[in-house]
Amino acid sequence: xxxxxxxxxTAVDKPxxxxxxxxxxxxxxxxxLLNKGDFFLYxxxxxxxxxxxxxxxxxxFLEKEITTKxxxxxxxxxxxxxxxxxxxxxxxxxxxxxxxxxxIVIATFGAISLLNYREFQSKPNFYLLFGAILFILSxxxxxxxxxxxxxxxxxxxxxLTYxxxxFLxxxxxxxxxxxxxxx
Numbered sequence: 054x055x056x057x058x059x060x061x062x063t064a065v066d067k068p069x070x071x072x073x074x075x076x077x078x079x080x081x082x083x084x085x086l087l088n089k090g091d092f093f094l095y096x097x098x099x100x101x102x103x104x105x106x107x108x109x110x111x112x113x114f115l116e117k118e119i120t121t122k123x124x125x126x127x128x129x130x131x132x133x134x135x136x137x138x139x140x141x142x143x144x145x146x147x148x149x150x151x152x153x154x155x156x157i158v159i160a161t162f163g164a165i166s167l168l169n170y171r172e173f174q175s176k177p178n179f180y181l182l183f184g185a186i187l188f189i190l191s192x193x194x195x196x197x198x199x200x201x202x203x204x205x206x207x208x209x210x211x212x213l214t215y216x217x218x219x220f221l222x223x224x225x226x227x228x229x230x231x232x233x234x235x236x
Contacts, residue, residue, distance in 0.1 A: 054080035057223040065230040072226050075106035079219060093199075094151060100192070101155050104162045107222070111165045111181065114229075115172055123168055130163035130189070137193050141200035152196065163189050177228035184221030191215040 058076050062068050082099035085092040134156050145152055166185035170178040191214035198207040 078103040126168040127164040130160040134160040181225035187218035
């Protein structure tokens with residue numbers, strides 16, 4: 054995450070504080086999740102803030118009157134969220150509400166990324182969408198591993214999808230600062 058912040062800050066002329074803040078909360082979430090159990094809720098909260106900031110960033114790229122596309126862009130992410138939530142629901146216990154809120158927020162992140170790409174089909178928006186999808190997959194692997202069925206190889210896929218996701222989101226933000234939004 055530190056490398057991505059440095060990459061972003063050196064690649065753009067006018068960095069967006071909101072994006073640097075999102076990367077900071079991602080870093081904080083990473084640190085809090087290093088300890089396998091004690092700080093899980095705090096790590097979840099840090100990533101919740103990251104996703105809210107990402108949603109706010111992407112929403113700034115969108116036109117205001119796109120209700121039909123907004124609804125249809127939500128469907129695949131809502132269905133995916135429902136599927137993962139169905140798998141883990143019975144094992145959530147006291148984490149039910151935090152995981153539910155987090156799941157809704159990351160599904161919204163995916164939906165708004167898809168909506169952004171549908172509105173402005175460009176390379177930066179494709180990278181942003183693909184990064185969002187990989188981030189959601191990473192978080193889904195975490196949820197399944199923690200609350201449904203633990204597998205050693207999940208850790209590899211969690212990190213692989215997370216690292217690529219964060220890189221693609223950062224790369225998209227760099228490209229968006231260098232080219233017009235609609236290109």
